[in-house]
Amino acid sequence: MFRRREPVPFAFLAEADKFRSNVTPPPRERASFGQLAGRWLLGLTIVAGLVGSLVLGMPALSQDQSATQTQESQASQGH
Template structure:
């Protein structure tokens, strides 16, 4: 086995990688705005889709006929 090689074939080192750079204020603001937009879209889709998934209202009678004011009864 070569130096740094382990039996599983991977390379292991005890040198830690440099830390990731911190996100700028603009990047944080963009991430927050994106999260709010996605959340608002999901809420809107539920709010608009829920009435379509419900059955007809129990109190609403769809069998009644409407007569115009000029039609004889």
């Protein structure tokens, strides 16, 4: 760490970067059964929505083989 060149009027400001608190925070409150169930339900809903959109979107993203074959055959018949 670098030292400050200008004088600091208060000693606690100069040593603020070295200060560590000896006060421990209170323990975290345990989640109730309803909160845990709600979190699981929300997570499952999000996952189900993603899977559902993937299942519904895959046919739209795939190439239709019969449509491309009929277009190719029509183009070859014209020549």
